[in-house]
Amino acid sequence: xxxxxxxxxxxxxxxxxxxxxxxxxxxxxxxxxxxxxxxxxxxxxxxxxxxxxxxxxxxxxxxxxxxxxxxxxxxxxxxxxxxxxxxxxxxxxxxxxxxxxxxxxxxxxxxxxxxxxxxxxxxxxxxxxxxxxxxxxxxxxxxxx
Amino acid sequence: xxxxxxxxxxxxxxxxxxxxxxxxxxxxxxxxxxxxxxxxxxxxxxxxxxxxxxxxxxxxxxxxxxxxxxxxxxxxxxxxxxxxxxxxxxxxxxxxxxxxxxxxxxxxxxxxxxxxxxxxxxxxxxxxxxxxxx
Numbered sequence: 001x002x003x004x005x006x007x008x009x010x011x012x013x014x015x016x017x018x019x020x021x022x023x024x025x026x027x028x029x030x031x032x033x034x035x036x037x038x039x040x041x042x043x044x045x046x047x048x049x050x051x052x053x054x055x056x057x058x059x060x061x062x063x064x065x066x067x068x069x070x071x072x073x074x075x076x077x078x079x080x081x082x083x084x085x086x087x088x089x090x091x092x093x094x095x096x097x098x099x100x101x102x103x104x105x106x107x108x109x110x111x112x113x114x115x116x117x118x119x120x121x122x123x124x125x126x127x128x129x130x131x132x133x134x135x136x137x138x139x140x141x142x143x144x145x
Numbered sequence: 146x147x148x149x150x151x152x153x154x155x156x157x158x159x160x161x162x163x164x165x166x167x168x169x170x171x172x173x174x175x176x177x178x179x180x181x182x183x184x185x186x187x188x189x190x191x192x193x194x195x196x197x198x199x200x201x202x203x204x205x206x207x208x209x210x211x212x213x214x215x216x217x218x219x220x221x222x223x224x225x226x227x228x229x230x231x232x233x234x235x236x237x238x239x240x241x242x243x244x245x246x247x248x249x250x251x252x253x254x255x256x257x258x259x260x261x262x263x264x265x266x267x268x269x270x271x272x273x274x275x276x277x278x279x
Binding site: 014017038041042043044045046047048050052054056057058059060061082084088089090091092093094095096122123124126 | 176177178179180181182186187189191192193194195196216218220222223224225226227228229230256257258
């Protein structure tokens with residue numbers, strides 16, 4: 001656990017996240033070998049008592065993706081299929097990845113599952129999670145001796 | 146406040162590599178699928194974060210240019226701590242192999258995927274040439 005540039009917190013809450021990324025991200029068959037990184041790409045934004053996770057999921061509809069939350073682990077699962085209406089086609093270039101995806105993100109604190117908001121616009125999924133009340137740091141008063 | 150923000154390299158569009166743009170936003174090449182049917186060529190370009198009014202498609206002779214401007218998402222009160230994708234615009238240039246009927250080009254944008262149907266012009270459809278026995 002290296003000390004990093006997080007002077008406000010004193011430790012890096014994302015060390016665990018990064019370690020968990022490599023352990024828990026799974027790519028199922030259907031993805032070409034050129035896609036070496038995890039799908040979907042995510043961004044994490046940290047607020048005072050909330051965390052927002054955004055993911056790029058173009059071509060995926062609301063029904064194709066499942067968001068589940070357990071304590072402090074957020075999981076995005078789903079599938080993306082090529083929607084080719086024309087039947088027999090001649091593929092000339094195939095750069096997009098298809099298949100099922102599953103990605104788990106460990107959040108820096110436990111969140112309240114009842115206070116989650118998720119929006120999906122233009123292929124970008126935004127999930128806003130509020131910190132669990134019981135998990136908030138409690139101020140400890142120092143009493144004069 | 147110094148933060149560790151890691152941004153994975155998305156392919157920047159080679160069309161804009163030596164150009165400087167007024168808003169200094171990164172420009173990515175949208176990953177695209179192209180397939181050909183009997184009557185048309187279909188291009189599927191991934192441009193997440195782009196709304197239908199941010200798309201610009203131009204076809205000049207045989208060069209097709211796709212541009213997308215992504216709507217910046219406001220996240221006030223939040224700080225980015227982990228980045229795997231960056232906010233940016235999209236641009237890609239293709240040279241088409243057949244003559245396209247410009248008037249019948251259809252473009253739709255849904256869920257960040259631009260679908261371009263380029264119907265082949267009548268004269269471009271391959272005609273089989275019969276070999277007559279002499």
